[in-house]
Amino acid sequence: MLWGIVVNLLNLPEDHDLRIWFADLYWVLPFGGAIYGFSSSRQWGGHTSALGKSILLFAGGMLLQALGQIFYSIYAHVFFVEAPYPSLGDIGFFGSIPLYIGGLWYLGKVLNLSKSLKLTKNFLLVVGVITLLLSSSYFIFLKDYDIAEISVLQSVLDFGYPLGQSLYVGMASLVYMLSVGMLGGKLRSRVLLLLLALFTQYLADFIFLFRISRDIFVVGGISDMLYLTAYFLMAVSLVLFNPREEALK
Amino acid sequence: MDLYAEITKKIIFAQKAILGPVAVSIASKTPGLDMHDTNHPSFSSDPKEVLVQLVKNYSEFFGDISIEVCKEAAHDALKQGESIDLPDVLK
Numbered sequence: 001m002l003w004g005i006v007v008n009l010l011n012l013p014e015d016h017d018l019r020i021w022f023a024d025l026y027w028v029l030p031f032g033g034a035i036y037g038f039s040s041s042r043q044w045g046g047h048t049s050a051l052g053k054s055i056l057l058f059a060g061g062m063l064l065q066a067l068g069q070i071f072y073s074i075y076a077h078v079f080f081v082e083a084p085y086p087s088l089g090d091i092g093f094f095g096s097i098p099l100y101i102g103g104l105w106y107l108g109k110v111l112n113l114s115k116s117l118k119l120t121k122n123f124l125l126v127v128g129v130i131t132l133l134l135s136s137s138y139f140i141f142l143k144d145y146d147i148a149e150i151s152v153l154q155s156v157l158d159f160g161y162p163l164g165q166s167l168y169v170g171m172a173s174l175v176y177m178l179s180v181g182m183l184g185g186k187l188r189s190r191v192l193l194l195l196l197a198l199f200t201q202y203l204a205d206f207i208f209l210f211r212i213s214r215d216i217f218v219v220g221g222i223s224d225m226l227y228l229t230a231y232f233l234m235a236v237s238l239v240l241f242n243p244r245e246e247a248l249k
Numbered sequence: 250m251d252l253y254a255e256i257t258k259k260i261i262f263a264q265k266a267i268l269g270p271v272a273v274s275i276a277s278k279t280p281g282l283d284m285h286d287t288n289h290p291s292f293s294s295d296p297k298e299v300l301v302q303l304v305k306n307y308s309e310f311f312g313d314i315s316i317e318v319c320k321e322a323a324h325d326a327l328k329q330g331e332s333i334d335l336p337d338v339l340k
Contacts, residue, residue: 045269052269110267112314112321184312243271 001232004225012220019220024077026228027069033235034063040242050109055241057103058194061096062234065227068092086153094157097164100198104171107191111179122178129173133166141209162209169202190240197233204230252333253296256326257303258288263322264307264315272307279303301336 003022012019037059044052071089075081083089108114116122141162147155172195183191204226211217257276264272277284279302281294292299307315316338323339 043269044271045265049265049269049272050267111311112317115317179314182313182317185308185310185315187310188312 001228004220004228007220008222008225014218023220023224024073026224026231027066027073029228029235030062030069030231031066033231033238034059034066036235036242037062037238040238043243044241050106051241054103054106054110055238057099057106058234059238061099061103062231062238064092064096064099065231066092068096086151086157090157094160094164097160097168100168100201101164101171104168104175104198107194108171108175111175111183111191113175113178116178125177126174129177130167130170133170133173134163137162137166141213161205165202165205169199172198172202187241190237193233193237193240197230197237200226200233201230251296252326252331253292253300254290256323256333256335256339257282257290257296257300259322259326260300260303260307260319261287261290263318263325267318268310275306275310276303279306297334297336301338304336304338 003018004026007016007019007022037055041052041056041059044055046052046056068089069092071087071092072083075084075087075089117126142159145158150158176192176195179191204223207226208217208223211223217223261272261276264275268275273284273287276282276290279299281292281296281299282303283291283293304316304319307319309315320339323335327333
């Protein structure tokens with residue numbers, strides 16, 4: 001984190017080694033967080049319990065994010081291609097979206113939200129939030145999209161990224177809104193930290209897509225700092241979710 | 250199995266579906282509850298008091314959400330027409 005802050009505070013040139021190495025190496029954080037997350041998940045019963053499944057899916061999403069970063073570094077330093085799109089890196093970045101959605105689905109089960117969703121006002125809230133986020137993503141990124149001469153794969157990703165990301169942040173907002181009044185106990189702060197990590201990740205994704213679409217993306221810049229912050233928050237929440245952690249004993 | 254034991258079993262199984270093995274470990278730390286056989290919990294003290302303590306132990310994890318899960322499990326355990334002196338926290 002400190003490395004990234006120094007790089008950006010000193011406003012180092014785009015091709016400065018410290019900036020490039022920062023962008024190439026921060027995958028270590030989501031990778032480590034994911035490994036620890038798998039261990040936390042196992043303590044909660046892994047795929048046999050709702051909390052175990054939720055943590056497993058979030059850890060899997062983080063691992064895929066780390067793999068996406070690794071692939072992009074390999075492209076840059078081994079094949080000398082800057083951020084090819086679509087590429088193997090998208091398996092990681094795009095693949096993490098359904099895993100985050102799955103993680104939130106099971107978190108909803110942990111928080112017993114199915115009962116809340118049966119209430120008409122909450123059901124309308126769900127429909128409203130998801131529609132708002134999907135339509136704002138569409139108007140910001142896809143309104144003037146020209147499908148001609150673009151491969152099917154790229155079209156799927158061009159639509160899938162902003163819409164998929166809107167879906168997971170919409171679900172995270174709903175989990176927060178429907179549970180915050182009743183959520184308590186030792187795990188409250190951990191759940192809130194996990195949701196904050198997802199909001200930060202969405203902000204990072206949104207700013208990344210915006211800067212790429214306006215051709216103002218800088219390697220090791222604000223987007224990478226936001227991704228690093230999101231990974232840090234999620235890694236900390238997964239570490240704190242481990243039932244062996246002192247406060248949970 | 251008596252009704253208190255049935256309710257206790259249902260609560261532990263409902264929490265196990267959420268928390269995994271941690272739910273059984275929490276139950277086994279509850280004073281007055283014998284968990285040698287998870288399918289047949291037994292009591293060495295007042296079962297109503299044990300139930301209150303069990304719900305309290307689970308509520309330490311997710312607060313009121315955990316209590317709601319316990320309530321639903323307790324009501325599921327009661328067949329139609331059956332009644333029992335449930336502790337206030339499960340009513």
